[in-house]
Amino acid sequence: MKVVLLQSAKMNLMDITKIFSLLQPEKEEEDTNTGEKQALNQAVYDNDSHTLDQLLRQERYKRFINSRSGWGVPGTPLRLAASYGHLSCVQVLLAHGADVDSLDVKAQTPLFTAVSHGHLDCVRVLLEAGACPGGSIYNNCSPVLTAARDGAIAILQELLGHGAEPNVKAKLPVWASNIASCSGPLYLAAVYGHLDCFRLLLLYGADPDYNCTDKGLLARVPRPRTLLDICFHHNCAPEYIQLLIDFGANVYLPSLPPDQTSHDDKGVTLLIQARATPRSLLSQARLVIRRALRQTCQPQAIDQLEIPPVLISYLKHQT
Incomplete structure (x- = not known):
């Protein structure tokens, strides 16, 4: 056990070191006057795509197109434009070669930011420009998890349509395996009551039993909670149960507590019927x-x- 924990700690330290190395500004960038960066950011703040375009036609400004700056969460101009939903600025920045998957200090991509703020048009443009639909491997969350939690069905459709993984899970340490095993988007859609997102994820191949394809993770949990377990625990509508049954959930996995075996519960009735037929x-x-x-x-x-x-x-x- 000690060896496993030490290896896990080592890997986590390596990951953190890698993240910080990615987010450290270049030495040359630190010593440079910030006027050019401020001008780019101001154009984005003002949603002035014309001025932004004119600035980026000049090399003295364009060299800072992927520089992180600003108050709060320092990020690139593209990240800033995505957070405000300034679509024309996003398009100008991409046209001038902005890094579509640039990271802010929280290891979030512009796509993740656009999803978090619900800017559908920006999400579409970023995905069409080649943004990774899964976000950054250095971030614990993902655009799909955020969209499923928020019930953003149109955004979720765009992400899944561009190849996002419907069985993605939150990145958590080994000791939190029990939590990680039930952190997928299907779980979030069920708990937050987003039936349309729940159905869409199943249509795109989300596993109806555990919403997880990591067999190693499931093996580390004594009794991982199935989607059916979660739906019963959170009193989800019968439609959730029926969808899981229709999409092939193993109806024999969940064990119903004595107080949930009443046939007055429509969801329980559906499960009992599925077991009998x-x-x-x-x-x-x-x-x-x-x-x-x-x-x-x-x-x-x-x-x-x-x-x-x-x-x-x-x-x-x-x-």
Whole structure:
């Protein structure tokens, strides 16, 4: 146990050192007059994309396009534009070569900032410019987790459509494995009552049992909590239970406490019925097809299948 903890501590220290090395300003940048940086930031603050464009046409300003500065959370001009939702400034900065995945001092990317502030148009532009939909590997959270928690369905759709991982989890130390194992976006969507986000995540391949594909993490937890457990614990509407059943959740994993076995609870009734009634052949075929597409990293390739439209709709859970 001591060896494991020491290795974990060492790895965490390495990660922290790496983060700080990434965020340290260059020596040359520290000694440079800050007037150019302030001019760029002011243009962004004012949402003056014309002035911003004119400044960036001059080398003396453009060399600071990816420099971090400002009060509060120092960041790049692109991060600042994304936080305010100044779309035209975001477009100008990207056109002049701004680093789309630049980090602020909290290891958050401009995309993460745009998602956190709910700026859908900026999210779209950043993703189209190549922003990583998963955010930074050095940040404990991710854009998908934030969107699922906030119920930002349109933003979540954009992220998943650009390849974001629906089974992402918060980055936590080994000793917090029990918490990390139930920190995925499905858990957040359920706890915060965002049924549309919950359904969308399942459509994009979120695991209906644990919302986690890290077998090592699950093995470290004596009894990891399933999505069904979480939904019952938080008194989620029956629709959540039905979706999990329809998307292939193992209905035998959760153990219902004595006070939840009453048939007056619609969710419990759905689970009991699912345990008593075998899945139909049609339902099993849907699960197999969707699982095969997910394994080939093409969960949205259903529309390309040469099958009748009514079956396409069934595979997409639209009927």
